[in-house]
Amino acid sequence: MAIVQSFGAAEEVTGSCHLLKLRNGLRILIDCGMFQGEGEDEKNRQHFGFDPRKVDILLITHAHLDHVGRIPKLVKEGFDGIIVATKATFELAQVVLFDSAKLMEEEYRTRYRKAQRRGEEKSVPKPLYTTEDVEDTWLLTHIRAKYDRPLKVAKGVKVIFRNAGHILGSATVEIRFKEEGKTHKVVFSGDLGNRDDLVMPYVENVPEADMLFIESTYGDRNHKNMKETIKEFKKAIRKTLLNRGNVIIPSFAIERTQEVLCILKDMYRERELPRCKVFLDSPMAIKATHLFSKFHRQLGPKCNLFYKEDGDVFDFPYLRFTCDVESSKKINEIERGAIIIAGSGMCTGGRILHHFKNRLWNERNCVIFVGYQAEGTLGRYIVDGVKWVRIYREEIRIRAKIYTINGFSAHADQQDLIDWIAHIKKLGKICLVHGEREKQSVFKKAIREKVGKRAHIVRPKEKIYL
Known part of the structure; x- marks a missing residue:
């Protein structure tokens, strides 16, 4: 048996x-x-x-x-x-x-x-x-x-x-x-x-x-309504960029990053996205995104429409891939109008920490959490409303607007x-x-x-x- x-x-x-x-x-x-x-x-x-x-x-x-x-x-x-x-x-x-x-x-x-x-x-x-x-x-x-x-x-x-x-x-x-x-x-x-x-x-x-x-x-x-989730996400993006700020999105490399890129590309095509630069600042997420596009026939209808019309599922004029460390560091020179998607998704390490160090203290900026933040992680502390965080041995005051959008899954x-x-x-x-x-x-x-x-x-x- x-x-x-x-x-x-x-x-x-x-x-x-x-x-x-x-x-x-x-x-x-x-x-x-x-x-x-x-x-x-x-x-x-x-x-x-x-x-x-x-x-x-x-x-x-x-x-x-x-x-x-x-x-x-x-x-x-x-x-x-x-x-x-x-x-x-x-x-x-x-x-x-x-x-x-x-x-x-x-x-x-x-x-x-x-x-x-x-x-x-x-x-x-x-x-x-x-x-x-x-x-x-x-x-x-x-x-x-x-x-x-x-x-x-x-x-x-x-x-x-x-x-x-x-x-x-x-x-x-x-x-x-x-x-x-x-x-x-x-x-x-x-x-x-x-x-x-x-x-x-x-x-x-x-x-x-x-x-x-x-x-x-x-x-x-049951999950939150996806239409409401996307509406909330778009509102946070537009409000921050029109306020001459920057958007930081801690994101998981596989699936969640591609979902975020899909929304941003749709916003661009529908002229809902203010002029900006979108940085995918995660080597692993970049590799995964290329694979998603390579196997586009296994994806949903919207992604295949994008591929048919543009020859790529996720790419659009505002998007930049930053593979190396030097390119990542140069993002810090941008004062306004940047959307930065970086790992790790729960902020336990990776390039997101550098962007937090350089952006969290500025009230014009925002952080959008699009994934679950486990107990004990930096992401969870921020979601729970702490006012100060310690990053690379430096105390950082959190003045950036924090958005937690729970409908993605x-x-x-x-x-x-x-x-x-x-x-x-x-x-x-x-x-x-x-x-x-x-x-x-x-x-x-x-x-x-x-x-x-x-x-x-x-x-x-x-x-x-x-």
Whole structure:
């Protein structure tokens, strides 16, 4: 009998990692993500809970760090099977993993130098993995899945990837296999997209599933109306620029940045955007944006209209890409009329800190937060209304206007999730993963009331039998 165990994203949001064990001994891993948040480093360093050497196939739903971030560690510890994902996911995952490795290497070098001066260099833990480990990952056998086409990955086992509408290349994964003369269908949703997403198309439906593992990140609520969200965003932009100020947008490199660029380009085309210079000041976000444009056929209607008319999804006359540090520093010379999009999204590091140091004290400027700010991050402190922040050993007075616009989300909300489940005609067990326990409890009740099905909240390492 087939068994599924979740070694991550069970009663929590990050660290997605689910192992399907078939009766014939075949082991299929669905995602191998990093645990994210304060105090999670030790969790990432722990044993997986299974032997990576015994895993035969790794299926990747999409390239966010909490779904791919521990793959180099998996390889480092003995996994040498095949990896299956969409072409776009493979290319985006390379960007994400190399960036992750470089950040960990830089942090290690900094901590090591400081520890050396104290004579405590042996106490500094080495990076979870290095750029060399990431390179080794791409030496394994890779199979590119195409949407909606059954793909044979082992004897008697096929997988079908369907567009999940979450980020570029994202997919729901259906695994079909035979046991005791019967064909079974196990579906992993990965992360499902928001129906109002400006960049991605709406998630594709799955016809049937004997067992469904579905994300529940926003299973307890519905998102704010997107039209109102965009209206609020545009108003903040126009008000600041017309007041001869500058706009600073801390943004996540993948999906959120592209959504912001889509709105700004639309404003330019509709002559709603005052004359300005828009800087995308994040090497990772620049690479991701080029990939989104490269795979434009996988994006939504508006993006494809932009591509058809302009030959590029996101580019427009006001937009500048600042890849190198010197170009980034020159932005500080601009007194007014700049929109600066920079990472990191929660202001925990990166180029956004330099822009904060140079702009936060000026009351003509504004900061627009377009993503969730976790507890303990600089972004959260600012959102919560602190008057002073310490950046690079300097105390900075916050006089800039702070906007928090909460309607943006790459995740499906409760109604989206319910509608998607309702379209599955032959549905067996429903298992909730990738969500906080409290939110999952609300979602479980909603499924019972609106779909008439019972759902189970998966516990860490719990054995779920088909």
